[in-house]
Amino acid sequence: MAEVCGDSPAVLAGTRMIEDAQRSVVQVRSGGRGIGAGVIWRSDGLVLTNHHVVAGGRRNVKVALQDGRTFGADVVKSSKNLDLALLKLKGDHEDLPAAPVGDSDALRVGELVYAIGHPWGRVGAVSAGIIGGVGELRGPRRGRGSSTRYVRSDVTLAPGNSGGPLLDASGKVVAINAMIFGTMAVSIPSNAASAWVASERRPRLGIVVLPVELPVSMRKEAGASGLVVTAVETGSAAERAGLLVGDVLLDISGKPLGEAGTLLEALARAGDGVSLRVMRGGRIMAMEVRLEEAGRAA
Secondary structure (H helix, E strand, O other), X not given: OXXXXXXXXXXXXXXXXXXXXXXXXXXEEEOOOOEEEEEEEEOOOEEEEOHHHHOOOOOOEEEEOOOOOEEEEEEEEEEOOOOEEEEEEOOXXXXXXXXXXXXXXXXXXXXXXXXXXXXXXXXXXXXXXXXXXXXXXXXXXXXXXXXXXXXXXXXXXOOOOOOOEEEOOOOOEEEEEEEEEOOEEEEEEHHHHHHHHHHHHOEEOOEXXXXXXXXXXXXXXXXXXXXXXXXXXXXXXXXXXXXXXXXXXEEEOOEEOOOHHHHHHHHHOOOOEEEEEEEEOOEEEEEEEEOEEOOOOO
C-alpha cells in the first residue's frame, strides 16, 4: 500500500479544494447577535445563510468576505420553516467567488463530507465527517405536513457554523448547515435550497399533483410510484403540452418522481423545457414541455 504523506498529490488536491471552498464562505452578522456563516450563491452578490442567523436584525446585516472586505446586505427573502435566508450585498462588488453547488439527491450514507464555518469565532474552520442519513426530520422545529428532507452527518457544528456549507469530497455544496439535533449535525439539502432560491422565477407546469403508488404489475416498467395529475390550469404549459387530469408523471428529465418536492426541485433547475415520462391509460409515453415562469412567490 502506498504511503500517504503531507505533500502527496491526493493531500495537495484536497487542500486546494478546501482553500477554494473557503473563498466562497462569508461571515454574517445581524444586529447585535453573534457571527454566523453564509455561502456566496451567485457571483453578483447573492448570499445564502440560515433564517435564524438574520432573524434578530434584518435591517442591520453585515457580510464579511474572506478577502477582508465587508458589505451591508439586504434580506431578499427569508423562510423560518426551511431556515433559509437570501441576502443581496450592497455597494461595489463584482465577480464574487460563487460556490459550486452539487446534487444532494446523489448523497449516500457513509459518504465523506466537510463543514466550513466560523465556530466560536474561528474564521473558516473546517471539520470532516460522514453522511448518516437523508430524510425527513421530526422534532420541535419542524412544522406539520412538511416534506422537507434533511442531511444528517457527524461533522462538528458549533455557534458560528450556522449558514455555512456542507461539501462533498469534490468541494461542491450539498447542504447548508443549520443545527444540532441530538448528536447529529442537520443540514438543508442543496436541491431544496436551490429550489427555494429560484422560487421567485421558478418555471411552472400549471398542474396540481398527488403522490400515487403504482400497481405491482406496472412497477417493472414504470417504477413504484409517481404523481397523478388532479388539475390542469387553463392556458398553462401543461395544457399546451397535452397533459390531462388522470395522467401519472413517472419522471422528469430522467429523474423518478415519487413526491411533489422532487418535481419542484427539478423545475427550479430546468431551462426552457423539460422531458416527462407519463403513464396514461396504462400506456407509457414521452412528452416534451415548454415551460413558463411562475409569478413572484409569496
